[in-house]
Amino acid sequence: MSNRFIHAADLHLDSPFVGIGTLREGLDDVMRDASLDAWDALVDCCLAEDVAFLVLAGDLFDRADGTPRGRSRVRRGIERLHAAGIRVFAIHGNHDPLSGRSPLQGLEGVTVFRKDVPTSETFEGPTGPVTVHGVSFGKREVTDNLALAFERGDAPGLHVGVLHCSLGEREGHGHYAPCSVGDLVAARMDYWALGHIHAYSEENAEPPIVYAGTLQGRSPKSGERGPHGAVVVEFEGDRVLSHRRVELDRVRFEAIDVAIDELDDEAALERELRRRAASVVAAADGRLVLLRVTLTGRGPLHEVLVRDDYLAGLRTALDDQEDAELVWERIASTAGPAVDLDDLRQSNAFAAEVLAVFDELAADPAAAEQLLEGLTASFTDSALVGLATEDPVTRLAVARDLALGLLLEQGGAA
Ligand SMILES: [Mn+2]
Incomplete structure (x- = not known):
């Protein structure tokens, strides 16, 4: 003994x-x-x-x-x-x-x-x-x-x-x-x-x-x-x-943030996700890892991330190809479009007015909360899904970037 x-x-x-x-x-x-x-x-x-x-x-x-x-x-x-x-x-x-x-x-x-x-x-x-x-x-x-x-x-x-x-x-x-x-x-x-x-x-x-x-x-x-x-x-x-x-655990929960700033396209995103996941799996020493990913930062990829069901589809695609050691448990995004918010605030673009509204909301948490509830309910396939447990500040920023993205990336207003 x-x-x-x-x-x-x-x-x-x-x-x-x-x-x-x-x-x-x-x-x-x-x-x-x-x-x-x-x-x-x-x-x-x-x-x-x-x-x-x-x-x-x-x-x-x-x-x-x-x-x-x-x-x-x-x-x-x-x-x-x-x-x-x-x-x-x-x-x-x-x-x-x-x-x-x-x-x-x-x-x-x-x-x-x-x-x-x-x-x-x-x-x-x-x-x-x-x-x-x-x-x-x-x-x-x-x-x-x-x-x-x-x-x-x-x-x-x-x-x-x-x-x-x-x-x-x-x-x-x-x-x-x-x-x-x-x-x-x-x-x-x-x-x-x-x-x-x-x-x-x-x-x-x-x-x-x-x-x-x-x-x-x-x-x-x-x-x-x-x-x-x-x-x-x-x-x-x-x-x-x-x-x-x-x-002594047998299954391990892990979470990583992956910045999209330097990622030019979907292929680069997948490569980066796999690279980061591999190091998490290696550290878990043979255990099953349930990995949660949050995409962060700003970049051109934002336009792709906010498409309907994109993140859910990416998660399934990665997960289907995985071996016994890794589960892609969830992929969520708080990333934004490749735009400098301060530059935008100074500009005359319509997007600057939208940004001003969001800046006002950020100063009024009760109104922001109300807006978020409505947004999350109506955009059931949007980038806001999967972020229900995040704090209101994060969700508001995601909603803001979603709106700016629609104006700048898809509306051709940029
Ligand atoms: Mn207890």
């Missing part, structure tokens, strides 16, 4: 991916099994690192009792860990609150911390005693500051706190069990294994207060992109020596 443990969180096992379109044939199985395969990779990693214990910091499942497939894979993994003498410490989070019996209850080698009040368990680790403290959510919306109830106590050796919580305000995450770094530091743990925030994040250096992030990214949203996995923590006596991330 090595002087290491692993911290994982937010596994959401056997839950569907969110916010992705229809994928080409043959990928359903890979997608369906990604979270479970990541769990198997986590178990393999525990065995390879010969860890003393594994900490699961909440949201093991997407809902209270998980799924039969999820529970079955978890049981099999925990049996493998138990056979190797690796203990598991788990808490329940807001997605899988401990309202009745835990799906982990009764499995050998597993400690499930009770709800509402932190408790602890001490055992003899490889370099002396180890005490793990934790508390489960008993319901989805926990509003109490659970961190305040943690106490280190008198036991010698390493103390690890396990908590599902919101440190500060986080966009896109429920504000549950709110607490501060100060609250956590005050509990005098040697390491805080946190769950809830899906992007890996180190909140404090001494002691380390770490969000492991979700084991497998779950959607194309920014916090779910890039590498996901767990944290390997090395300790000695009552000190944490180091911690490092390990990548």
